[in-house]
Amino acid sequence: MMQAIVLLGAPGAGKGTIAEGIKAATAFVHVSTGDMLRAAVKAGRPVGLEAKSYMEKGELVPDAVIVKIVTERLDQGGPDAQYMFDGFPRTLEQARMLDEVLVEHRGRIEHVFLLDVARDVLVDRLAGRRVCRSCGAVYHVRNIPPKKAGVCDACGGALYQRPDDTEETVLNRLEVFKRQTQSLIEYYERRGVLARINAGQKREVTQADILAILGKPTVGR
Ligand code: AMP
Numbered sequence: 001m002m003q004a005i006v007l008l009g010a011p012g013a014g015k016g017t018i019a020e021g022i023k024a025a026t027a028f029v030h031v032s033t034g035d036m037l038r039a040a041v042k043a044g045r046p047v048g049l050e051a052k053s054y055m056e057k058g059e060l061v062p063d064a065v066i067v068k069i070v071t072e073r074l075d076q077g078g079p080d081a082q083y084m085f086d087g088f089p090r091t092l093e094q095a096r097m098l099d100e101v102l103v104e105h106r107g108r109i110e111h112v113f114l115l116d117v118a119r120d121v122l123v124d125r126l127a128g129r130r131v132c133r134s135c136g137a138v139y140h141v142r143n144i145p146p147k148k149a150g151v152c153d154a155c156g157g158a159l160y161q162r163p164d165d166t167e168e169t170v171l172n173r174l175e176v177f178k179r180q181t182q183s184l185i186e187y188y189e190r191r192g193v194l195a196r197i198n199a200g201q202k203r204e205v206t207q208a209d210i211l212a213i214l215g216k217p218t219v220g221r
Contacts, residue, residue, distance in 0.1 A: 002107025009115030012122035028084035058172035115199035
């Protein structure tokens, strides 16, 4: 049976960072639509060309494009795959599509983790975020600094600032989250699968809170 968990939260809530920690401790495969789109843009693939202008403005890429890349990705997994979605779904339409795909694969959503973070913390995290151009590892100039400035600890790649992490785009992305994604909170709350997580804490603590709900308590807590 296919299993899915969803990391839901505003840009800067720490979805990608937390996903890496959860991935290391579980069998969940990390599926980030943002990472998939950035890879498509970099490779110059048609979906990338379609998505690029929306991403630059901080707007959502049309549902049809997202549905296509996610369906392709899920078709590659086996019948018992365990998926951790990061940055998907972002609209009710995408959530409904995910439900349909899961029904087809006899799967279901086990948990939706809502990563709750105060707005000023979100803005600070996005402004200071740096990403490795080669492996995608995520840093923050102050909170998660690399050992050597501008260089990835994991692979030695060059760190860069995502073009959509500039101030103007960040504010728009937060607005878009409020306008288009927040309705999902209610959608999943009604279904009884929503867990609110305080993601303003240290990364390890947030991760441990999620792992405890997944039945994998962290030693020492
Ligand atoms: P992220 O890396 O999740 O912050 O996504 C970066 C950008 O990719 C977003 O601002 C959107 O333009 C686009 N994007 C990623 N995931 C989705 C999605 N599920 N639906 C629509 N647009 C998305």
